[in-house]
Amino acid sequence: METTKIKIQFITLTIFGIMLTACGGVPEEGAKIAGEEKAFSVEEVLEMVAKENDVTRTLYTKAIVGKGKAQGMKFDEDWRKDDVEAGPLPALFLRGVATSIRKSPVPLGLYLGSDFPVNAANKFEGKQAELFNEIKKDEKPQFFYDEDQKLHTAMFADLASAGACVSCHNDHPQTAKSDWKLGDVMGATTWQYPKDSLSYKETIAVLNSYAKGTVEIYMEYLDEIDAFKDSEKPEIGKKWPAEGNYLPTPEVFLDSVRKLASYETMKQLVASK
């Protein structure tokens, strides 16, 4: 009788065990990429994407905003409002890129701040304010681990690289500082990523998400132009504002960014161990 009872318990347990293990479980998140070799530290990747950002922002500020204004094109902080016919200012262009990145599956955060922002809500506080003081001294990037959110965080100097940066900020009615000069550290970009190292594939995904973000916000600008009722619409094609009332297509714009940034990025990518 006792043996029978043990047999039944054994059979029940075996069936239960088989049922539990036979289906294989839900594949673990990241199990696929866990096997991929980590090629870059998060600091290296954020430096790469920050460099691309520098090139993109400088190109947009100089070649689109600066030259565009000379052609009579308008750029405004309220560019999304229905009654405003204008394009995004460089800071809002960056915010558009950041928004697009957040919609992508890449867990990359991008923010812009300053100690003298036009909008007081963008003023650095706490750890960022502390590190920004260091950045202003030597213009070198600063890295820290955000314990609260468990995110690797990097800050990079945002320089007054074009005359348009200086003149717009100095002349803005709400500016907190009106003596900006070319080359000044006007602010810093802050980047966040959850992992301490990235595979080659993850690195490319980060770079691509940034590039896709620039195209998306630039396309939004072109859509805005398309909806202009009272303002003259620039011709969209291969030409740039330096040549007249023209704007490049998103492809032409991205191609120029790639030409300017690809050498530095490629050097870093091929230097992977």
Place this chain on the structure above:
Amino acid sequence: MFKVSPLRKRQVIGGIIGLLIGSTLFYLFTLDATEEYISIGPMNKGHQDLSCVTCHNDAKGNLMQQVQSNISHAFGARSQGVDFGTQNVTVDNCLECHDRANDRHPTYRFSEPRFKQAVKVIDATTCITCHSEHNDKERVSLKTANYCMNCHQDLVVEKDPIDISHKDLIAKEEWNTCIQCHDFHGNHRYEVPTKIKDTIPLLDVQKYFNGEDDPYGTDKKYIALSQEEWLKEIDKN
């Protein structure tokens, strides 16, 4: 053959009846028609026509896989457990219908470290801090409307258009007045008054939070997707 005692026989019959009732209930409660009985409360204003799956996506794997994975996790055989039945609702679920390019306060911006203190007071990184669901008609679940004070203490407005300046309103800590002109997400098209007496009364704003008429007007730049539109978007992607 085994000799079955009457007591054991009753146990077996009871077990079979329990299994049958359990299976029937499981089947019935997974039908679309019975959704309201398993919901923890009536849907909020604007969400009345949504079915559960709009927000509660099925968790990955089948039930057996989910059980196995969580047991494995409990015994340390895998690093993470998995959602059981349905996935947790996240900001991404909300944004599938409510994402707007003109959002003045998108949730992701508050992940920046400088908002650390503000987020401790009001966690604006997630929608449900202000918009908790299943509260019957409600739009905003906050009890107060003074939340602007957490980030805008240093606000300066040049050529201030309002009769009592923003500077004075902040100095007097009149934080409830912000919402009387500015809707938090900035999606309404409306004329902003220039006199405090002409602003939207706070009581009307509170009624709006509780599901009554929209005092900012009905002219909006972006309209959230309906369930049908959302399904079409999913099919496209």
